[in-house]
Amino acid sequence: GGIITQTPKFLIGQEGQKLTLKCQQNFNHDTMYWYRQDSGKGLRLIYYSITENDLQKGDLSEGYDASREKKSSFSLTVTSAQKNEMAVFLCASSMTANSDYTFGSGTRLLVI
Amino acid sequence: GDQVKQSPSALSLQEGTNSALRCNFSIATTTVQWFLQNPRGSLMNLFYLVPGTKENGRLKSTFNSKESYSTLHIRDAQLEDSGTYFCAADNTGNYKYVFGAGTRLKVIA
Numbered sequence: 001g002g003i004i005t006q007t008p009k010f011l012i013g014q015e016g017q018k019l020t021l022k023c024q025q026n027f028n029h030d031t032m033y034w035y036r037q038d039s040g041k042g043l044r045l046i047y048y049s050i051t052e053n054d055l056q057k058g059d060l061s062e063g064y065d066a067s068r069e070k071k072s073s074f075s076l077t078v079t080s081a082q083k084n085e086m087a088v089f090l091c092a093s094s095m096t097a098n099s100d101y102t103f104g105s106g107t108r109l110l111v112i
Numbered sequence: 113g114d115q116v117k118q119s120p121s122a123l124s125l126q127e128g129t130n131s132a133l134r135c136n137f138s139i140a141t142t143t144v145q146w147f148l149q150n151p152r153g154s155l156m157n158l159f160y161l162v163p164g165t166k167e168n169g170r171l172k173s174t175f176n177s178k179e180s181y182s183t184l185h186i187r188d189a190q191l192e193d194s195g196t197y198f199c200a201a202d203n204t205g206n207y208k209y210v211f212g213a214g215t216r217l218k219v220i221a
Binding site: 101 | 157160198200208211214
């Protein structure tokens with residue numbers, strides 16, 4: 001079996017700071033995703049990458065950058081952390097676009 | 113409006129009883145996924161569906177693409193079934209899954 005790992009589990013940053021969240025998967029999946037989940041709410045798509053050299057904006061991409069460094073890793077950068085974006089950031093991967101997802105355990109962001 | 117609408121938003125079930133969760137779509141959808149998020153926050157994939165029905169243990173899920181809805185039936189609810197259930201629909205042609213707001217389920221003894 002494979003695993004999808006998000007680091008760090010908890011991230012504390014100052015307002016205005018640039019912060020990077022990392023995601024690694026060893027399923028050899030083509031497609032990777034970053035979602036944001038605000039407390040008690042559903043998931044909203046920030047960025048996704050269909051294949052190794054692809055990068056696509058989701059509905060919530062403003063204020064974020066992403067990088068698919070290689071097939072197994074997908075990073076998300078918060079360009080200037082704001083207090084209203086304290087949330088859990090979830091990474092997922094799937095064999096191809098439109099196949100079933102496996103999620104990581106999340107990175108909880110706190111902005112002070 | 114909501115592209116993926118889940119109902120009910122919250123539910124309390126007696127252990128051993130049955131229930132159904134529903135997801136209605138206002139977008140063209142080819143496949144549906146159901147997830148359970150446990151109280152610690154981990155998301156587990158329950159079903160990946162094309163139109164039709166799948167069953168796994170006490171869980172059964174149906175996706176009706178013509179009428180744009182999906183259901184998740186829980187039979188003989190157990191305490192460990194507690195958590196938040198999310199459905200997600202792929203926005204056909206966009207390679208993006210849109211998530212509903214979730215159904216918070218609490219199973220009580």
